[in-house]
Amino acid sequence: MNFLRRAFPFAGLAAAAMTLSGCNILVPDVAADSPARFVQEISPVFYEPPGVDPRRVKPIPDQPVPQTRELYKTQFHQTYGLPVSNPLNLDMGMYGQVRDGDFTLPAIPATRIHPEYLRQEVDYQTNERPGTIVVDTKDRFLYFVEGNGKAMRYGVGLGREGFAWKGRGVIQWKQKWPRWTPPVEMVSRQPEVRPFSAENGGMNPGLANPLGARAMYIFKDGQDTLYRIHGTPDWQSIGKAVSSGCVRMLNQDVIDLYDRVPAKSEIVVM
Template sequence: MSDASFRISRRGFLNLTALGAASAAVSACSTTGPGPEPVQPPPPAYVEPPLGDYETMYGPMSDNGFDLPAIPVNKIDHRFLRQIVPDPTGQRPGTIVVDTTNHFLYLVREGGQAIRYGVGLGRAGFEWSGDAVVQWKQKWPKWTPPDEMVARQPELTQFSAKNGGMQGGLKNPLGARALYLFQGNQDTLYRLHGSPEWWSIGKSVSSGCVRLINQDIIDLYDRVPNKTPVVVTADIGEPVADMPERRAIPIDNGVPTGSILLGPVRQLTNEIF
């Protein structure tokens, strides 16, 4: 064997030896068992989509053949305009909570948030508290004044039950939408409803139950299904009081025939106006 061949073979041997040592070093640094599970980041907290600006939310709108005028938002205390707030109620998401002390209605959402609406309260709104459920919803509802109301105000006879009530429209006291609250298997005759009287929001007024700006009741109507739970309370954080024995006659004569009944409710007495 020539010296050159010996030198090449020796160089090849040394190279192979070096590669083997490197492989051994790599093997010594690796583990044979499974590695630690990758840490999963926590799911992002739910954030309610923004509502938009007030001029858009309360601008003019056409709805089911009726043209609602714009609301002059600069003339309303902005506390009572629709907004997303931290949920103060502690109720589960999907619940409606009416705070009759502060004139707010909350729709509880995920992530510790709520959509808050300002409301105006009539005597019927103040004299009722407790738990209920949205059993029926109606767009541009018919209004049928209770017989007691018709007896006091004969001019309402044309809208009595026997005369078919007042058809939905811009002057209807129930506004653009009504949510009908049941308790047990009966209609409480208590309503969450719209009103064209935007200046009454945040105030105590002579009539009605819980009234919202028409644009707000339309928004609420679209967000809640039938069977939505409702809590009406005198103050957020206080225990929900039982329904009082003395309550106002409600704003209308009842839900149309065919609605589903859920349970008993005490007799409604006294008057709304």
């Protein structure tokens, strides 16, 4: 007894010292090594309404693995708008550096763009006649109808919500290396573009011009819609809806489309 009375004070002092120093003595939980406890702790829990204890699901019985599998049959509608050739085999050289008039367009890092947005001929069934431009605003594609169930497809950037235009019109006229003149509405929203307003002569053509290397002007019922198909130096905007409403294309693509489309061609934006 004397020994215990002498030993306990020292034990108490040691415990107090441990507590004051910020250390904690951890006692191993040997029950944690139990497989049954492990299964109980990790099994999923589904909670019922308040007042009802959680219940645990029963283990899922083993199921035989099928030795054969069914192959899905490709229907016609599943190939609508798909490329004729594998997009991975596209000629990336069409996005290389281009000397065009007084300007040299830099190469586009096409491998950093999703393959579906690169220029390619695709199967395309439509009632529109050859030479018509169809802009699919949902999937961000522009189709140039070739006929015989084919079309040339380009990835495009579009106007953000509230700024896009839809309808049927014509390409009234086309312009190489156009000047950019922001509309009055844009100038009022973005005063920083005022130096390029119509009263100030617009922005000179060039690599930094927002209209890029080509512009095609969309009219409806003889009136300018103020919407354009045009190039853009911002290749990362293709496939996105961030502009003030125009249809933006890679500069190399808009040059290709420009050469295919005659003036007064019909355009459908849907």
